[in-house]
Structures are given as structure tokens and as C-alpha cells.
Amino acid sequence: MSTYVALFRIRFTNSLQYRTAALAGLITQFAWGFMQILAFLAFYRSNPQAFPMEFSDTVSYIWLQQAFLALFMMWFYEREIFDTIESGTISYELVRPYELYNRWFCQSLANRLARAVLRCLPILIVALLVPEPIRLRLPASLGQFGLFIVSMFLGLGVVVAFSMLVYIASFFTLSSTGNRIIAAVLSDFLAGALIPLPFFPIGFRKLAELLPFAAMQNMPLRIYSGNISGREAFYGILFQASWLIILIVVGKLWQRQALKQVVVQGG
Amino acid sequence: MQLYFKYFLLHLQSQMEYKVSFSFTVLGQFLVSFSALLSIWFMFDRFHHVEGFTFPQVLLCFATVLMAFSLAECFGRGFDQFPRMISNGEFDRVLVRPRNEIFQVLAYKMDFTRLGRLLQAIIVFTYAIPQSGVIWTWNKILTLFLMVICGSLVFFALFLIYAAFSFFTIEGLEFMNVFTDGGREFGRYPFGIYGNEVLKFLTYVVPLALFQYYPLLYLLDIEQGLKFMMAPVFSLLFLLPAYAFWRYGLSKYVSTGS
Numbered sequence: 001m002s003t004y005v006a007l008f009r010i011r012f013t014n015s016l017q018y019r020t021a022a023l024a025g026l027i028t029q030f031a032w033g034f035m036q037i038l039a040f041l042a043f044y045r046s047n048p049q050a051f052p053m054e055f056s057d058t059v060s061y062i063w064l065q066q067a068f069l070a071l072f073m074m075w076f077y078e079r080e081i082f083d084t085i086e087s088g089t090i091s092y093e094l095v096r097p098y099e100l101y102n103r104w105f106c107q108s109l110a111n112r113l114a115r116a117v118l119r120c121l122p123i124l125i126v127a128l129l130v131p132e133p134i135r136l137r138l139p140a141s142l143g144q145f146g147l148f149i150v151s152m153f154l155g156l157g158v159v160v161a162f163s164m165l166v167y168i169a170s171f172f173t174l175s176s177t178g179n180r181i182i183a184a185v186l187s188d189f190l191a192g193a194l195i196p197l198p199f200f201p202i203g204f205r206k207l208a209e210l211l212p213f214a215a216m217q218n219m220p221l222r223i224y225s226g227n228i229s230g231r232e233a234f235y236g237i238l239f240q241a242s243w244l245i246i247l248i249v250v251g252k253l254w255q256r257q258a259l260k261q262v263v264v265q266g267g
Numbered sequence: 268m269q270l271y272f273k274y275f276l277l278h279l280q281s282q283m284e285y286k287v288s289f290s291f292t293v294l295g296q297f298l299v300s301f302s303a304l305l306s307i308w309f310m311f312d313r314f315h316h317v318e319g320f321t322f323p324q325v326l327l328c329f330a331t332v333l334m335a336f337s338l339a340e341c342f343g344r345g346f347d348q349f350p351r352m353i354s355n356g357e358f359d360r361v362l363v364r365p366r367n368e369i370f371q372v373l374a375y376k377m378d379f380t381r382l383g384r385l386l387q388a389i390i391v392f393t394y395a396i397p398q399s400g401v402i403w404t405w406n407k408i409l410t411l412f413l414m415v416i417c418g419s420l421v422f423f424a425l426f427l428i429y430a431a432f433s434f435f436t437i438e439g440l441e442f443m444n445v446f447t448d449g450g451r452e453f454g455r456y457p458f459g460i461y462g463n464e465v466l467k468f469l470t471y472v473v474p475l476a477l478f479q480y481y482p483l484l485y486l487l488d489i490e491q492g493l494k495f496m497m498a499p500v501f502s503l504l505f506l507l508p509a510y511a512f513w514r515y516g517l518s519k520y521v522s523t524g525s
Binding site for chain 2: 024025027028031032035036038039041042043045046047050052175177178181182185188189194195199200201204
């Protein structure tokens with residue numbers, strides 16, 4: 001266990017180094033959130049009855065999404081892992097004394113967390129200060145906030161566990177470009193990265209809410225504002241935990257199978 | 268021009284060498300904007316209209332911006348990668364050749380995988396043009412052409428500014444993405460819906476609305492008059508400061524030495 005903690009620490013501090021990049025990213029993310037809220041506001045003005053959640057819930061959803069972008073966006077892959085698989089340096093990794101799945105899992109977790117730590121506070125502070133109606137509300141209650149934190153970590157776990165499947169898939173395909181893009185587009189859309197799940201047409205929404213993607217950002221961002229609360233929130237968290245376990249088990253089994261037949265190409 | 272065409276063929280040939288990888292990337296580009304399209308559809312399935320614009324009318328915006336952007340990206344890709352050209356010293360080689368620098372950067376890289384987006388824009392146009400309720404006249408057809416052409420020139424000017432910044436910073440500046448990628452993302456709705464302040468900014472500072480929102484009003488007969496019809500042409504004024512900034516950056520250029 002301590003090996004993985006150390007790995008986590010190294011990756012975490014390493015990612016904290018890129019502060020200027022974080023600052024430039026902040027401006028982009030802030031503008032992005034701002035424009036997105038304005039678009040939803042226009043739809044709200046056009047037809048308030050058709051709006052499927054409280055407007056302030058949507059605003060919170062979008063600000064939190066921008067603040068914690070690094071935790072949930074599927075297209076933040078670890079380039080390094082793909083390179084390892086494609087170039088064959090995987091053979092070095094295999095002789096080292098740790099479980100490859102756990103190592104990659106730690107690495108992704110640490111990088112995502114470090115990026116989010118650098119970026120979330122400034123965005124949250126500004127979002128709390130901008131005028132109504134685009135201001136971020138405080139969480140519905142302290143209990144709700146606690147659930148939000150739990151749900152956020154579970155969501156992060158599901159994101160990483162799912163991206164592990166994408167890494168493992170590239171054992172089989174050699175070039176990872178295709179898998180990478182298709183997985184990212186599909187999961188971002190079904191997780192509610194473009195529009196929150198309540199905005200989906202009802203049939204589509206029912207289906208989407210069963211898939212693992214709904215266990216990613218969808219849960220924590222809606223729990224924060226109280227859009228999902230009480231018993232529903234508990235079930236939501238249970239739903240996330242089950243998907244997390246399923247994805248990890250599938251990932252580990254699949255990786256074992258992939259490693260059995262791995263062919264390191266010479267050169 | 269002849270030389271550019273030669274480069275064009277060379278790039279096309281080299282990218283066609285890796286057909287599988289190429290078609291995957293094209294498919295990826297297509298899917299990315301397809302998910303944006305799907306989200307618009309979901310929104311309109313629920314709301315039916317936004318600020319008086321219907322689904323096909325908004326799609327007209329979406330396709331215009333998408334097409335303008337993908338054309339600019341396909342040919343102006345060299346500027347997107349310009350920071351790398353500076354940091355690895357490639358640009359020093361450009362400077363010693365007896366051709367215009369902009370021409371050389373343009374010819375340095377062309378990315379045909381962006382055709383995935385272009386293809387989508389064409390498909391969306393074929394749906395939106397008859398469905399949007401626009402009564403098409405020759406003037407309006409001309410306007411639509413101007414929207415796409417001038418739009419891609421404005422995006423191109425933004426790429427140029429992005430590249431010019433890297434004369435000073437070496438690194439590319441991520442915040443320029445607000446205008447390039449952001450312009451594409453948020454240009455899927457008429458810029459008028461974002462409120463007056465945003466519209467003013469996008470009219471007078473970064474003239475994205477000039478090739479999207481105002482001519483759209485003309486197409487839909489909400490506004491008449493040459494001013495709205497010819498709005499895309501005014502957006503070309505943006506090329507002047509962009510070019511001036513590029514020249515200024517070039518005059519301050521110090522090689523990285525690598």
C-alpha cells in the first residue's frame with residue numbers, strides 16, 4: 001500500500017508544478033462557464049416551464065463542472081500510459097514490483113486531483129461573487145455538502161476506472177486514437193458534460209441514468225445543489241459505488257488477460 | 268499560388284499514407300461535433316425555440332460557424348502549431364527563405380482530418396437550408412456564402428493573433444481558445460441570445476457576431492438593409508489589427524536558439 005501512496009505523492013507534487021498553465025486555463029474555464037450559463041438563461045427566458053431543474057441548480061452545476069473539470073473530463077488521458085503500451089516500454093513496467101493496474105490508477109488519480117486543486121478555488125470564489133442570477137449558491141445544507149464530497153470522490157473513481165478500460169483496450173488495437181476519441185465523446189455526452197442529464201428527452205434520460213457514465217459528474221454536481229437529495233442521494237451514492245467496483249473488477253480481469261498475450265514488438 | 272497548390276497536394280498525399288489512422292481521426296472529429304449537434308437537438312426537443320429562433324434556424328448558425336471554423340483550421344493549422352515551430356527553431360529556417368512568412372507557415376501544415384467537421388456542416392446545411400423558413404433569393408445566397416468565407420477569415424485572424432502572441436511568450440496561450448474553440452462552441456446559437464454586453468463585445472472587439480448573428484437576421488427577414496446583408500464583409504476589418512500585431516511580433520522576434 002505504501003508504495004502506491006508514495007507514487008501518488010510524487011505524481012501529485014509533480015503536477016502542482018504547472019502553475020502558469022493553470023492560470024491560463026482558469027481564464028478559459030471561467031469564460032466557458034459564463035457563456036454556458038448565459039445560453040441556459042436564454043432557454044430559461046424563452047420557456048421557464050420547460051426547464052427541468054431549478055435555474056439556480058443548473059448554475060451551480062455548471063460552475064462546479066468548470067471548477068472540477070480536471071476530475072471529470074474524459075479527454076484528460078495519461079499520454080504516458082498510451083506511449084508505454086504503444087512503444088513497448090511496458091516490458092520494463094512489467095518487471096517492476098507492483099501491480100500495473102494499481103500503479104496506473106494511482107497515477108491518474110493523482111494527476112487529476114492535483115490539477116483540480118490548482119484550479120478549483122479561484123473559480124469557486126469568483127463564481128460565488130458574480131451577480132445573480134448567475135451566482136453559485138452555497139450547498140443546500142451541511143449534510144448535503146458531505147454527500148457531495150463523498151459522491152465527488154466516487155465519481156472521480158468511476159472516471160479513472162473507466163479510462164483504465166480505454167488504456168487496456170489499446171493493448172489490443174495498437175493505435176489508440178480511435179478508442180480514445182470514441183470513448184471520450186460517448187462518455188462526456190452521457191455523463192452530462194455538454195448538457196446535464198435532466199435536459200435529455202425522457203426515454204433517453206432513463207437509459208442514460210442506468211449507465212456507468214451517470215455515476216461520474218452527474219451525481220456529485222446535482223447532489224451539491226440539492227437537485228438530488230435525501231434517500232435519492234443515498235441510492236445515487238450506492239449506484240456510484242457499485243459501478244466503481246464493477247469497473248475495477250472488469251478492468252483487472254481484462255488487464256490480466258491482456259498481459260497474458262502481450263507481444264512486445266522489438267526495436 | 269502554384270507553389271501553395273503543390274504543398275497542398277504533398278500534405279494530402281502524406282496524410283493519405285496512413286489511411287486507417289486518418290479515417291479514425293476524421294470520424295472522431297465528426298463525432299465530437301455530432302455530440303454538440305445532439306445536445307442542440309435535445310434542447311430544442313424540450314424548449315422548441317430560443318429567443319424566437321427555431322431549431323433549423325439555429326442549425327443554420329451551427330453549420331455556418333462549423334464550416335467557417337473547419338476551413339480555417341484545415342488550412343491555418345500551421346498557426347495552431349506555431350508555438351512549437353518557434354520553440355524548436357523551425358521558424359528560423361522560415362525567415363531565411365525568400366518567401367512571405369505567413370505563406371510558409373500556411374504551407375507548413377495542413378490538416379485534412381478537419382474535413383470530418385466540414386462534412387457534418389454540409390449535412391446540416393442540407394437539412395437546415397430548406398427547413399429554416401428562409402425565402403431564398405440571390406442576395407441571401409450571396410449572404411450565406413459571405414458568412415462562411417468571412418467567418419473562416421475571422422477565425423484565421425484569431426489563429427494569427429494566437430501565433431503572434433507566441434513571439435513574446437514562446438508558449439501558446441490557452442486563453443485564446445476562448446475565442447477560437449469558444450467561438451465555435453458558442454456560435455452554435457445565434458450570438459444575440461447571450462445578452463447585449465456579449466453581443467457588443469462580439470461586434471466591436473472580436474467580430475464573431477458580424478458573420479453570424481446580423482446576417483442571420485437578414486436571412487430571416489427580421490432585419491432588412493444592406494448593413495445587415497454586408498455585415499460579414501465588415502468583419503474582415505479584423506484582419507488589419509491581427510496582421511499588424513503579427514508584424515509587430517515578428518519585428519520583436521528573438522530566436523530561442525535551439
